[in-house]
Amino acid sequence: MDDPDPLPAARPTMAQTMRRAPLTMLLIAASVVVALVSDLGRDRQVDGWLTLADLRTFDGTIPGGFAAILQGQLWRLVTPIFIHFGFIHILFNMMWMYDLGRAIEGRWSSLTLAVLVLVSALLSNVTQYLVNWDLRTGVHYANALSGGMSGVLYALLGYLWIRGLVDPAAGIRIRPQVMVWMIGWLVLCMSGALGAIGNSAHGVGLLTGTACGWLAGRRPAAS
Numbered sequence: 001m002d003d004p005d006p007l008p009a010a011r012p013t014m015a016q017t018m019r020r021a022p023l024t025m026l027l028i029a030a031s032v033v034v035a036l037v038s039d040l041g042r043d044r045q046v047d048g049w050l051t052l053a054d055l056r057t058f059d060g061t062i063p064g065g066f067a068a069i070l071q072g073q074l075w076r077l078v079t080p081i082f083i084h085f086g087f088i089h090i091l092f093n094m095m096w097m098y099d100l101g102r103a104i105e106g107r108w109s110s111l112t113l114a115v116l117v118l119v120s121a122l123l124s125n126v127t128q129y130l131v132n133w134d135l136r137t138g139v140h141y142a143n144a145l146s147g148g149m150s151g152v153l154y155a156l157l158g159y160l161w162i163r164g165l166v167d168p169a170a171g172i173r174i175r176p177q178v179m180v181w182m183i184g185w186l187v188l189c190m191s192g193a194l195g196a197i198g199n200s201a202h203g204v205g206l207l208t209g210t211a212c213g214w215l216a217g218r219r220p221a222a223s
Helices: 014-020 022-037 044-050 087-107 110-130 150-166 176-191 199-218
Strands: 131-134 138-141
Touching: 014 022, 014 087, 022 044, 022 087, 022 110, 087 110, 087 150, 110 131, 110 150, 110 199, 131 176, 131 199, 150 176, 150 199, 176 199
Parallel strands: none
Antiparallel strands: 131 138
């Protein structure tokens, strides 16, 4: 007689998740707090402290957008990732962060996640500010009012995808269906059919994550 199927593993409690993935939960909490304080991105006074360009003094030019950073407000290179415009925007981003962030912290470390988040946030935020585009409306420069965690999430996804391919011992694989869906979403956003989307942030985030995943996968002992 066959043994009965084992009971499914119990879902981790919130306290367990906070112990195992503290940075993931901190990033989610920070995003939720900013969403509440900024009225989901509608309060330009709050947004103005977090966007790459200081909206109160922004003159519409690319050099002008870096004025606050050159004055020492370096947090602006990262903090646009916490701004979300609408409930659906933050809901889906936080769902992905919960899954991808926990996977990286659980398999490697909070430091690995921190480095990925900081590098991808910086690169995607700066690129998104400098230039954004879609096939419907063309190219846009000096995109001062932009935000969201999507660029970072594409970086985390790219990291897990490539790391799993080049380093099978990592024991983490992204299902092909997930990658097809996410790449398809990337292309749909680039079409312009969904309105104003941070396509540059998405693309740079994905490239950053795949590059980091390849480098870490080639040197698994050093990661």
